[in-house]
Structures are given as structure tokens and as C-alpha cells.
Amino acid sequence: MHPLDPLSADEITAAADTLRREQQLTDRWRFASIELREPSKETVKAFTPGDPITREAVVIGWDRDDGAVYKARVTLQPPAVTSWERQTEGQPNMTVDEFNECDAALRQDPRVIEALAQRGITDLDRVLIDTWAYGAHLVPERHRGGRIGWADVWYRKSPGASPYANPVTGLHFVVDLNRMELLEVEDTHRVDEPDTMGEYVPDLVPDLELRTDIKPLHIHQPDGPSFTLDGNALSWQKWSLRVGFNHREGLVIHTVGYDGRSVAHRLSFAEMVVPYRDPTTDHYRRTAFDIGEWGLGFLTTSLELGCDCLGEIRYLDAVMHNTKGEPYTIKNAICIHEEDDAILWKHVDARTGAEVRRSRRLVLSFHVTVANYEYLVYWRFYQDGNIECEVRATGIMVTTHFAPGQQPPYGTLVDERTYAPFHQHFLVARLDLDVDGEANTVYATESEALPMGPDNPHGLALVQRNTPLRTEEDGKQDYDWNTQRAWKVVNDNVTNGLGTPVGYKLVPGAAFPPMMDPASPVMQRAEAIGHTLWVTPFDAEERWPCGEFVVQSERDRGLPVWTAQNRNIEDTDVVLWYVFGVHHITRPEEWPVMSVDTVSFWLKPVGFFDRNPGLDVPPS
Numbered sequence: 001m002h003p004l005d006p007l008s009a010d011e012i013t014a015a016a017d018t019l020r021r022e023q024q025l026t027d028r029w030r031f032a033s034i035e036l037r038e039p040s041k042e043t044v045k046a047f048t049p050g051d052p053i054t055r056e057a058v059v060i061g062w063d064r065d066d067g068a069v070y071k072a073r074v075t076l077q078p079p080a081v082t083s084w085e086r087q088t089e090g091q092p093n094m095t096v097d098e099f100n101e102c103d104a105a106l107r108q109d110p111r112v113i114e115a116l117a118q119r120g121i122t123d124l125d126r127v128l129i130d131t132w133a134y135g136a137h138l139v140p141e142r143h144r145g146g147r148i149g150w151a152d153v154w155y156r157k158s159p160g161a162s163p164y165a166n167p168v169t170g171l172h173f174v175v176d177l178n179r180m181e182l183l184e185v186e187d188t189h190r191v192d193e194p195d196t197m198g199e200y201v202p203d204l205v206p207d208l209e210l211r212t213d214i215k216p217l218h219i220h221q222p223d224g225p226s227f228t229l230d231g232n233a234l235s236w237q238k239w240s241l242r243v244g245f246n247h248r249e250g251l252v253i254h255t256v257g258y259d260g261r262s263v264a265h266r267l268s269f270a271e272m273v274v275p276y277r278d279p280t281t282d283h284y285r286r287t288a289f290d291i292g293e294w295g296l297g298f299l300t301t302s303l304e305l306g307c308d309c310l311g312e313i314r315y316l317d318a319v320m321h322n323t324k325g326e327p328y329t330i331k332n333a334i335c336i337h338e339e340d341d342a343i344l345w346k347h348v349d350a351r352t353g354a355e356v357r358r359s360r361r362l363v364l365s366f367h368v369t370v371a372n373y374e375y376l377v378y379w380r381f382y383q384d385g386n387i388e389c390e391v392r393a394t395g396i397m398v399t400t401h402f403a404p405g406q407q408p409p410y411g412t413l414v415d416e417r418t419y420a421p422f423h424q425h426f427l428v429a430r431l432d433l434d435v436d437g438e439a440n441t442v443y444a445t446e447s448e449a450l451p452m453g454p455d456n457p458h459g460l461a462l463v464q465r466n467t468p469l470r471t472e473e474d475g476k477q478d479y480d481w482n483t484q485r486a487w488k489v490v491n492d493n494v495t496n497g498l499g500t501p502v503g504y505k506l507v508p509g510a511a512f513p514p515m516m517d518p519a520s521p522v523m524q525r526a527e528a529i530g531h532t533l534w535v536t537p538f539d540a541e542e543r544w545p546c547g548e549f550v551v552q553s554e555r556d557r558g559l560p561v562w563t564a565q566n567r568n569i570e571d572t573d574v575v576l577w578y579v580f581g582v583h584h585i586t587r588p589e590e591w592p593v594m595s596v597d598t599v600s601f602w603l604k605p606v607g608f609f610d611r612n613p614g615l616d617v618p619p620s
């Protein structure tokens with residue numbers, strides 16, 4: 001076992017049992033999260049296999065009777081609770097148990113049955129009640145202080161049909177999640193049901209003829225893949241890393257090295273903010289924090305060979321838990337495989353002919369289903385030292401019906417009297433790079449065209465300006481198209497064979513501005529999305545850019561609070577928080593199911609090597 005390995009099922013059980021016993025928790029207690037308390041960088045570096053290790057869990061939970069929220073630390077050998085602290089801000093993450101229990105409870109509530117009957121819906125079995133978390137400012141005044149959810153209603157046209165094909169427009173419920181009790185029925189308006197087609201399963205799509213001209217495509221690696229996976233330690237050609245996983249970030253990539261040199265200590269996604277940009281009654285509460293409110297780990301789905309992943313695959317399972325603290329396994333949660341990636345480099349010489357190398361990449365991926373939506377995450381490692389992080393958004397868009405002649409301007413018409421609201425998916429990647437060690441400085445690197453003059457008579461001169469970011473205030477950076485701004489993480493204490501400092505460049509992709517009034521409640525909760533990049537000095541406790549307790553939050557207690565200290569970020573252990581995603585202006589082609597929308601950013605070596613590190617890739 002390695003100190004960074006995720007908690008096992010036995011460890012989760014032990015942590016829950018220990019806390020239950022020592023704090024005399026009743027069955028009204030819910031475990032929101034149980035995760036490994038990751039060891040310090042020093043511990044990780046000093047570890048050699050066989051060393052005794054101390055494992056610790058961090059547990060967050062609450063009592064449904066008094067609503068009290070606690071965060072605890074539990075050591076596992078010997079089992080003991082070492083800290084137990086009451087939390088006073090916000091609510092713990094939403095849980096899958098609550099989602100399911102809320103759906104089941106509301107479907108039996110006479111007021112719900114009555115409201116649905118008035119819309120002609122009597123088969124409750126075909127109803128899906130979809131619970132969302134709130135921002136505190138939107139919780140009705142009279143219910144503040146409780147653990148409150150609000151719910152949408154969806155309806156399946158036949159037992160096996162898609163619920164997200166049919167919104168029940170203008171009907172929402174407000175729920176006390178601790179008592180699992182309906183507080184309010186909001187019946188704002190009704191719309192005569194349009195004749196739509198929201199099905200995507202072939203049998204349910206009328207007149208669909210599946211293509212017949214696709215021949216098999218097989219990927220064979222007769223000698224197996226070129227990587228080795230030993231427990232959670234992965235090595236492939238010159239790359240090495242460890243695979244981690246937790247309830248909130250999902251896949252975490254630890255201790256990334258190339259040829260024995262350190263590139264990154266830890267890479268993950270720390271938050272996702274999805275504001276729907278539609279102020280109408282059906283949508284104004286729709287501001288999902290899919291990581292802080294729900295957790296990518298909890299929402300991870302099993303992958304299937306031949307469908308999700310093609311070729312010689314190695315899978316890793318993930319162990320999550322329910323709100324009783326009981327562990328369960330997500331089979332095949334993480335996919336690891338190699339891919340052919342066309343050409344790495346090539347040149348054709350008139351005399352000697354073509355010299356060409358095919359590119360191979362190592363891919364780590366996991367898939368998340370957030371109710372109607374899917375996020376597919378791919379971390380790719382290349383033979384020339386590049387790292388690419390790609391996210392694909394797919395699944396089913398939220399839609400809503402409107403009365404004849406009255407389409408609201410906040411979305412795109414995708415079916416008869418049906419529009420899909422515009423929305424944005426902001427992802428915050430947490431990039432703890434350690435380029436040849438921890439003492440790094442981030443430079444904004446920008447191109448500048450010099451004015452014409454005696455030294456520049458043709459107006460061609462272009463120079464590159466590198467500006468060190470010295471404080472957290474400097475570290476608040478925005479994408480600039482005019483200068484092609486990017487950011488280099490440089491170790492000024494280590495030089496390459498050319499005598500220049502080694503570095504890795506964050507090449508921005510899919511960056512876009514929030515386009516939101518700073519006074520708007522969502523921006524107050526998610527100030528983190530207000531910049532493309534934030535840089536902070538490493539602090540193991542600083543993990544969540546919009547705060548630890550995002551459910552029913554009022555303010556962002558993460559990045560804006562930490563960076564208000566304006567700490568030094570020069571020549572120190574830095575963490576980069578990169579904000580990117582999908583500015584989703586919906587299209588008819590994304591209905592009834594959306595093909596992947598793909599966004600990515602890159603980490604590329606700049607002077608980390610003396611020359612192309614892919615020179616040694618052999619011809620195929």
C-alpha cells in the first residue's frame with residue numbers, strides 16, 4: 001500500500017464505525033463524505049515501499065435532527081477520532097441517497113399527486129423528480145437555515161422512455177431534505193404539451209434507420225499495452241504517475257514525473273459551476289456546482305469495453321460510500337489505455353526521403369453522469385512531454401416548453417415549442433505543478449509587436465515578454481487574445497543545457513469570461529470563475545475554489561478569501577487554478593441527445609528539455 005492510495009472499503013467502514021462509536025452518532029446521522037487525508041509532500045517523497053504508513057480519513061457529515069454539521073479527522077491505526085469540529089457555514093454536499101429518497105418521497109405525497117393529476121399525469125411510475133441544490137439567497141426566507149432542495153419534474157412518455165425528453169413545465173417543489181418533507185408546491189404556469197420527439201434509444205425513435213455501412217474497426221496490441229500498472233502506480237515510456245480518486249474531484253493524478261524529473265505533484269478538477277442564463281421561473285435557480293454540490297466521484301459511472309474505451313484497457317475500480325458510511329464499488333471507474341495519435345513528427349527530405357514517427361499517447365479517463373448531463377474527462381500524456389486535459393460534455397440538455405408564439409430569448413428552439421436555455425459550464429482545474437522541484441515562479445508570457453522604426457523598418461519585429469507574477473494579486477490573470485497570453489511555470493533555480501531556466505507552459509484553451517454582473521448571486525458564490533487563472537502558494541487545506549461548503553453558500557469562501565492575503569507566489573511551491581469550459585449556446589443538433597462538445601487545455605514543456613524529447617521515438 002502507498003500513502004496516496006484512495007481509502008479502501010475496509011478503511012471507509014472503519015472510519016465510519018470509529019466516528020459512530022466515539023461520537024455516539026444516531027441513525028439520524030448522514031455521512032456526506034469519507035476520504036483519505038492525503039499525506040504531506042514530505043511524507044510522499046520520503047516513502048519507500050514497505051515503510052509503515054499512517055492512514056487518516058477526513059469525514060464530513062450531519063445530524064438530520066438538529067442539522068448540525070461536523071468535520072472530523074479519524075486515524076485508522078489504531079482507530080481514533082482526532083478532531084471533531086462543528087461547521088457553521090453552508091451545508092455538506094448533496095448525496096445520491098437524498099436524491100433517490102426525495103424522488104421516492106415526493107411521488108407519494110398527495111399534493112404532488114394532485115398537482116400532476118391536474119396536468120393529466122396519473123402514472124407516477126413514469127415521473128422523475130430531480131432535486132437540485134440551492135444558493136442561500138434563493139431559499140425562501142421562511143425556510144432559511146434548513147437543508148432545503150428544490151425539484152424539477154420530468155415525465156417518461158412510456159415506461160422505458162427518457163424522462164428528460166419531457167419537462168413538466170412550471171411545476172417545482174421545495175423540500176426539507178432532513179425531514180424529507182414537501183414544504184411547497186410551486187405551480188406557476190402550464191403549457192399545452194407540444195408534440196416533441198426527445199427519445200434517443202433507437203427503438204423509441206420513430207422512423208430511425210440505423211446506418212449499415214460501418215465495418216468493424218479493431219485495435220490489437222498482441223503483446224499487451226506498453227504501460228505497467230502496479231497497484232495505483234502507472235508508468236509508460238518515460239512518464240510515471242500515481243492514480244488517485246475521491247468523492248469530490250473524481251480522478252486525481254499524483255506525482256507526475258518524466259524521466260525521473262518532477263513535473264506535477266497533483267492534477268485534478270476542483271470545481272465546476274454551471275449557471276443557466278435564463279431568468280424565467282423554470283430556470284432561475286439552476287446554478288449547479290457539480291463538484292462542490294454533488295461530487296464527481298459519487299457521480300462516476302462504470303465504463304464498458306468496446307463502447308467507452310477501445311483497445312487494450314486496464315481499469316481501476318473506485319470505492320465510494322452511501323450516507324450510512326457503507327462502502328460500495330464502482331467497477332471500471334477509471335480507464336487507462338494507449339492510443340495511436342497519428343503523427344508525432346515528420347519531414348520529407350528531397351534526397352533521403354521521409355522520416356516520420358507515429359504519436360502514441362497514454363490516456364487516463366473517467367465518466368460522470370450528473371442527472372441529465374455527462375462529463376467525460378481525459379488526461380493524456382504524450383511522448384514529447386506534453387500533457388493534454390480534455391473534457392467532453394454530452395448527455396441531454398435541459399429543455400422547457402413555451403406557449404404558442406412566446407419563445408423566451410434565453411435559449412434556442414430545438415423542438416416544437418421547446419427551447420434549450422443557454423448556460424455555461426465553468427471548470428476549475430487545480431494544477432499543483434512542481435517543475436523540477438517545488439520552487440517555481442509563474443510568468444505571464446505575451447507577444448508584443450514592436451512599432452515600426454529604424455530598427456523595425458518592415459514592422460515585423462515581435463518580442464516575447466515574460467512577466468513574473470510575484471503576489472496573489474498579480475496571479476489573478478485573464479486570457480488576452482491580443483497578446484496570446486499564456487503562463488509559464490518556471491524553476492529559476494534549474495537550467496537546461498542551453499542555460500535557460502526549465503519550465504512548463506499552461507497553454508489556455510476554452511477560456512471565456514463569466515459575462516455576469518459581479519453583484520449577481522452566482523458570481524458572489526463563484527468569484528473563482530471571474531478570472532482565467534489564479535495562482536496561490538501551496539496550502540494543503542486550500543482545495544475548493546468556491547469554498548468547502550458550497551450547498552446553500554452565500555459567498556465564495558475559496559479563492560477570493562485565500563488570495564485576499566496577497567501572499568508571495570514567487571520562487572515557491574505554487575498551485576495554478578485554471579478556469580475553462582463550455583460556453584454553451586445550444587443548437588438544434590444537440591437535441592434529443594447532445595454529441596460531445598470538446599474543450600481542452602495543454603501543459604507543454606518550455607525549455608524543460610534541451611531539444612525535442614521525442615527524437616528517440618523509434619520508427620514504426
Ligand SMILES: [Cu+2]
Pocket residue numbers: 393423425582584
Ligand atoms: Cu451544456
